[in-house]
Amino acid sequence: xxxxxxxxxxxxxxxxxxxxxxxxxxxxxxxxxxxxxxxxxxxxxxxxxxxxxxxxxxxxxxxxxxxxxxxxxxxxxxxxxxxxxxxxxxxxxxxxxxxxxxxxxxxxxxxxxxxxxxxxxxxxxxxxxxxxxxxxxxxxxxxxxxxxxxxxxxxxxxxxxxxxxxxxxxxxxxxxxxxxxxxxxxxxxxxxxxxxxxxxxxxxxxxxxxxxxxxxxxxxxxxxxxxxxxxxxxxxxxxxxxxxxxxxxxxxxxx
Numbered sequence: 001x002x003x004x005x006x007x008x009x010x011x012x013x014x015x016x017x018x019x020x021x022x023x024x025x026x027x028x029x030x031x032x033x034x035x036x037x038x039x040x041x042x043x044x045x046x047x048x049x050x051x052x053x054x055x056x057x058x059x060x061x062x063x064x065x066x067x068x069x070x071x072x073x074x075x076x077x078x079x080x081x082x083x084x085x086x087x088x089x090x091x092x093x094x095x096x097x098x099x100x101x102x103x104x105x106x107x108x109x110x111x112x113x114x115x116x117x118x119x120x121x122x123x124x125x126x127x128x129x130x131x132x133x134x135x136x137x138x139x140x141x142x143x144x145x146x147x148x149x150x151x152x153x154x155x156x157x158x159x160x161x162x163x164x165x166x167x168x169x170x171x172x173x174x175x176x177x178x179x180x181x182x183x184x185x186x187x188x189x190x191x192x193x194x195x196x197x198x199x200x201x202x203x204x205x206x207x208x209x210x211x212x213x214x215x216x217x218x219x220x221x222x223x224x225x226x227x228x229x230x231x232x233x234x235x236x237x238x239x240x241x242x243x244x245x246x247x248x249x250x251x252x253x254x255x
Contacts, residue, residue, distance in 0.1 A: 075133060
């Protein structure tokens with residue numbers, strides 16, 4: 001992890017650094033497990049297998065943040081492209097949902113291998129990035145990127161763009177509130193929500209990192225984008241990442 005650029009002060013007087021991650025960026029199946037997923041094609045291609053559009057979203061967001069906040073240091077983004085159906089990087093290792101129906105039937109030693117090879121390395125790398133930036137006196141703003149299906153169980157999701165956070169963490173609550181309001185004003189045609197369609201304090205990577213890093217050192221915000229916004233090429237509109245970066249800069253600088 002190699003931080004870039006010198007930091008800037010936010011309205012709180014603290015110097016922040018930004019870390020972008022993507023836990024469900026692809027639906028790649030490692031060759032040694034392809035037989036296991038031979039009949040899982042539809043699931044792999046769906047929202048169950050990956051968060052469509054998030055890799056490009058992450059790369060665009062990193063570029064846009066660098067454009068509007070050139071003095072804010074950024075860690076290299078952590079992008080995972082192995083399917084979540086192998087081992088879900090956004091679930092704790094003890095969570096029953098960390099494994100899918102295809103991997104849950106493996107023996108315990110085989111499941112432990114999955115965790116050691118694909119689950120732990122990503123999470124520990126992100127944790128190490130947070131610790132390294134903290135050692136340099138930076139307060140880390142972790143932006144974890146996700147996308148969600150427009151419909152679930154036949155019901156339309158009532159959000160286009162959402163920020164997930166832990167309401168018990170004052171810094172996250174205030175940042176998410178200000179950011180969501182500013183985003184809504186910037187993108188009035190979209191439905192900007194907080195803690196929808198999921199709760200930000202549920203089991204996930206940001207929740208795990210909150211237990212390891214105090215509020216004054218770490219803020220974790222999950223950005224959720226509705227897949228209905230994807231174009232035919234599988235990309236989210238550039239207006240979305242432009243707006244995310246521009247409004248984040250505005251909020252961090254105190255409007």
